Amino acid sequence: MKRFGRFELRALLHKSQRSMLWLVFDTHHRQEMLLMMPREKPVGEAAMLHWLKTMDTASRIHHPNLAHVVETGRVDPWPYVAYDRALGETLEERLARTGDPLPLDAAGWAAQALEGLAFAHEAGHAHRDLQLAHLVIDAGHHVRILGLEVAQDLLPPDADFNATRRAAREAAEDDVASIGLVLHRLLTGKPVLDEADLQLAMRRMQPQGQELVRLGWETPYQIPDPLRAIVNRATDRQTRQRYHLARSFWRALDGWRLAAEQDDGGPIALLKDKMQRFGHLPSTTTRLVSTAMSSAMASQHASELAALALKDMALTLELLRRVNNAMRQQGHPNSGGTVLNMQRAIAMMGLNGLEDAARALKPWPGPMNEAQANFMQSLMRRVQRAGQVAQALRPAGYDAEVVYLITLMQNLGRLLVQYHFPDDAQQIRQLMLAPEPTEDQPNPRGMTEQSAAYAVLGCDLESLGLAVARYWGLGDELQHMMHRPSQEAPVRHADGDAEILRLTCGLANELIEALGAPERKRQTAIELATRRYARALSLGLREIYDALGTLQAQAGSERGTADEENSGSERRPPGPGRVNDPRVGAAATAAPRSRLRERAEQQGGAPSEPARRGSGTAPGKDST
Structure with a gap:
């Protein structure tokens, strides 16, 4: 039996370019242990003392997902660190014994490792050589990380402080990317790039190497789209697109896991908690709220009150929430559909209900700072413009207010994330930006909004909006109309009023996004959206x-007010007057209707009775 000091070496569990992991038997304490040591011995006594001091400091970090160090020592000329074998088996041993895990289990294991890794990084330590064998798992699926600081960089004592800090930060980012490779290996069932050493695989990845690491479609189990987006971001070829913090990676994985295990878990539960404290949206104009609460409004007609409420997006949503929740609590949630008309909502709630709704609103800007509030204003203006375009595009006979509110509800998730998670919203926008072109990728593309939201939050923005709509008691038909048509799928024929309204509002939202594109792409984007819905x-x-x-x-007519609201740091989305097409303007406004629309109306494409009379309920249902 080979020996290392007092330890009997029983099996080499893993060997990489930077470290070794042995299964040993401690002859003094008569128990099996896991022994880990660097592949390169420290050169000189000063380097050995530095290694031992750093390991001693790292061993004092206690976290449920970091393996407890039993002993650090040296058997000249090699230092070592020992762990209790009772912590469990390595992930390599678990995979060899049980096979590939389910995606939900694999994500749970990676999330635990990331939680421990985040704690270590925040304490100023890194691993630098994460492998599957350095994650141990017990019978209860509890994962711990072995070998923190074992493969440390042996820098000279007089090394520059800034260089040392930069090296530590880069090592922490490499640790996060290594967990992405671990999760890739767990989901595919194959070594990444056929390399047993994940650090060698990382060197072959772009941009350091030439290889592209992305999840394929031939996997042992079907991988949900959110999890696929999260893993692909962790191994993205552009380093700026990857997760830079273990905490960010953990949040995305944990959010998807909780949402997958329970309908309202993860970011949905966190959003509901924030809504309890900060409201859904802040009131944009305190003057409107104070006017709504004044006694002078008692003499106003309901239509004037409705027009006032529609000017404040927070008040509009609060009235919708209150009136529909009241209908549900009274025991007839399906008798009149979802109320989508401010005048009807105010008539049902009365002036006292309007005042209570106005008092419940949080003042602007809530918890947002100035930059976040500026972008929130810009987002609200874009939603309002989309509502105006939808009103102009609606077929004859459909209620303009209903169309505007459906367009607003299709953007509910985006508005809520920008208000309650502004940093995450900024991260989503950054992921959607196309990276810098290279010789290999002359026309790079950024992530879609859905994939970027998956990679940041673990769920998409539309799911957040739909969860809030269910929480507010809004009807199933409105929830269906809140689904924007996928831009990657063809638009089918509209059957019924609900589908016509859903597609009309979806087209309006796409047109506003097209107006925000660079000028050289704007007209093409408008024409593509038109062809999809024509x-x-x-x-x-x-x-x-x-x-x-x-x-x-x-x-x-509102340019003066809009210019006052815009700050110098936030560029207003380009208006339709900037579309590079001679048909925009007076000539386009005076143009006759297209033959396609005339032929559809001659064939009897009129809306059904509830939509014609503008009852304010979801289309296809009678008014209460």
Whole structure:
């Protein structure tokens, strides 16, 4: 039997370029232990003392997901650190014994490792050589990390402080990327790039090497789209797109796990908690709220009160929430559908209910700082413009207010995330930006909004909005209309009023996004959106530019107010007047209706009775 000091070496569990992990038997204490040591011995007594001092400091960090160090020592010329074998088996041993784990189990193991790693990084330590064998798991699926600081960089004592801090930060980022490779290995069932050493695989990855590491489609189990987006971001070829903090990676994984295990878990539960403390949105204009609470409003007609409420997005949502929640509590949630009309909501709640709703609102800007509040204002203006475009595009007979509110509800998740999670919203926008072009990728593309939200929050923005709609007691038909059509799938024929309204509002949102594109791509984006919806909605480019011309006229009358609200750091999204097409403007506004729309109306494409009379309920249901 080979010996290392008082330890009998029984099996070499793992060997990488920077460390070794042995299963040993301690002849003094008569028990099995895990022994880990660097592959390169410290050169000189000063280097040995530095290694032992750093290990001693790292061993004092206590966290449930960091393995407890039993002993650190030296058997000249090699230092070592010992762990209790009772902590469990390595992940390599577990995979060899039980096979590939389910995606939910794999994500749970990685999340535990990330939680311990985040704690170590925040304490100023890094691992520098994370491998599957350095994660031990017990019978209760509790994961711990072995070998913190074993593969430490042996820098000279007189090394520059800034260089040392930079090296530590880069080592921490490499640790996070290593967990991404661990999760990739668990989900695919194959070594990453056929390398047993994950650090060698990382060197072959772009941008250091030439290899691209992404999850394929031939995996032992089907991988959900959110988890796929999270793992692909962790191993992205652009380092700026990856997770830089273990805490960020953990939040995305933990959010997806909780949402997958329970319908309202993860970021949805956190969002509901924040809504209890800060409200859904802050009131944008305190003057409107104080006016709504004044006694002078008692003599006003309900239509004037409704127009006042629609000017404040927070008050609009609060009234919708209150009136629909009251209907549900009274025991007839399906008798009249979802109320989508401010005048009807105010009539049902009365002036006292309007005042209570106005008092419940949080003042602007809530917990947001100045930069976050500026972007929130910009986002609200874009949503309002989308609502105006949807009103201009709606077929004859449909209630303009209902169309505006459906467009608003399709953006509910985006608004809530920007208000309650502004840092995450900024991270999502950054991931959507295309990286710098290279020779290999001359036309790079950023992530889609859905994939970016998966990678940051663990769920998409639409799911957050739908969860809040269910929480507020809004009807199933409105929840269906809140689903924006996927831009990656063709738009089918609209059957019924609900589908017509859903597609009309979805088109309006896409057109506003197209107006925000760079000028050279703007007209192409508008035409692509028009072609997708042309057959389903019987619309042509002429109707689209008519609607954008109407928006331009409305924006011109409010330009002074909009310029005051905009800060110098936040660029206002380009208005439709900037579309590089001669048809926008007076000529487009005066143009006749397209033959496609006329032919559809001649074939009897009129809306059903509830939608014609604008009852304010979800289409297809009778009014209460």
